[in-house]
Amino acid sequence: MADTIITAQTVVDNxxxxxxxxxxxxxxxxxxxxxxxxxxxxxxxxxxYLESELAITDATVTLVANTQEYLFAHADTNMDNFWAMxxxxxxxxxxxxxxxxxxxxxxxxxxxxxxxTYPVKYYLTKDSIGLIPIPxxxxxxxxxxxxxxxYMKPTVLALGDTMPYTNIFNEPASxxxxxxxxxxxxxxxxxxQEARTALEELVLRVIRYRNPIGPKAxxxxxx
Numbered sequence: 752m753a754d755t756i757i758t759a760q761t762v763v764d765n766x767x768x769x770x771x772x773x774x775x776x777x778x779x780x781x782x783x784x785x786x787x788x789x790x791x792x793x794x795x796x797x798x799x800y801l802e803s804e805l806a807i808t809d810a811t812v813t814l815v816a817n818t819q820e821y822l823f824a825h826a827d828t829n830m831d832n833f834w835a836m837x838x839x840x841x842x843x844x845x846x847x848x849x850x851x852x853x854x855x856x857x858x859x860x861x862x863x864x865x866x867x868t869y870p871v872k873y874y875l876t877k878d879s880i881g882l883i884p885i886p887x888x889x890x891x892x893x894x895x896x897x898x899x900x901x902y903m904k905p906t907v908l909a910l911g912d913t914m915p916y917t918n919i920f921n922e923p924a925s926x927x928x929x930x931x932x933x934x935x936x937x938x939x940x941x942x943x944q945e946a947r948t949a950l951e952e953l954v955l956r957v958i959r960y961r962n963p964i965g966p967k968a969x970x971x972x973x974x
Contacts, residue, residue, distance in 0.1 A: 757918050759787055760910040766925050768932040778932050780910060786931045788907055790924035790950060791915060795905040797954050798916075799835050805916050805958075807837050811844075812880065812897040816888040817865070819858070820881040828880070830901055837900040841873045841880070845894030850882075857883055866890050923953035 763769055763783045772778050798806035813827040823830040839849040846869055853872040858881055867889040870882035880899065905915060914921055930946035 755918065757914045757921060758910065759784060759908040759912050759914060762787060762914060762921055762925055763910065763928070766932070767929045778935075782935075783928055783932060784908065784910055786928040787924055788905075789931070790927040791905045791908065791920075793927075793947060793950060794916070794920050794924065794954055795834075795902075797951060798958075799902045801955075801958050802838060803958055805919075806902050807840075807900050808903045810899045810901060812899060814882075814886050814891045814895040814897060816891050817885060819883075819885045820876070820879040822879050824878070830880070830899060832904040832906065834902045834904045836875065837902065840900035842898050843869050843894055844896040844898055853883060861885075869893060919957055920954060923950055923957070926950070926953070 760780070763780055766783060768778050768783060769775075769780075795806060808830075810828065810830045812821050812829075814821075815827075821828045823833040836852070841850040841852075842848065843850075850871060850873045853874045855874055855876065857872060858874050861883045864884045865887045866884040867887055869890060870884055870886055872883040874881045874883065882897075906912070908914075914924075927946060927950045930949065931943070934942045934946065
């Protein structure tokens with residue numbers, strides 16, 4: 752299943768809603784796809800709370816001498832759709848210790864202090880990752896590749912796109928689609944919350960079976 756390419760179209764086609772409405776008179780594909788994207792977005796957020804490897808993406812940052820901040824969406828950074836950094840997720844390819852996360856005020860206190868060796872801390876802004884102290888030419892010569900492991904915001908799926916997370920959440924997502932489709936004409940917030948809670952419980956079961964150590968944190972309960 753994990754090695755099989757399954758598209759969003761296939762998931763939509765196999766939904767109970769579509770089987771009941773093959774002519775798309777009640778639910779168009781576009782509507783069911785929007786519910787599917789909502790499910791994937793919720794799953795993605797849960798995987799961040801659970802610190803799941805399923806949602807982690809690897810990226811590299813190419814350091815430039817005397818440059819402190821690097822945009823996420825840049826050819827030399829390659830962290831498109833950045834959502835959150837993984838725990839101990841920032842380290843140098845040639846180093847041994849992860850960089851310590853810091854708040855922006857640490858950058859302010861550091862001022863223009865530079866280093867001839869590796870920077871030891873990193874901080875995040877709304878669109879960049881920054882390093883403390885600022886790497887010099889000598890620092891970049893030690894190894895200019897910074898590794899980053901981060902959580903990417905789920906890409907909005909088109910019908911022809913491949914399902915994410917190695918397909919293991921296709922069935923929970925499909926059940927969510929059917930729940931929302933069935934409730935569409937009489938939707939209230941309580942019904943939506945119940946459907947979302949059911950999705951969360953299915954995701955938790957999958958993650959607990961997949962990771963024998965267990966999640967480090969649990970997502971907040973929907974009230």
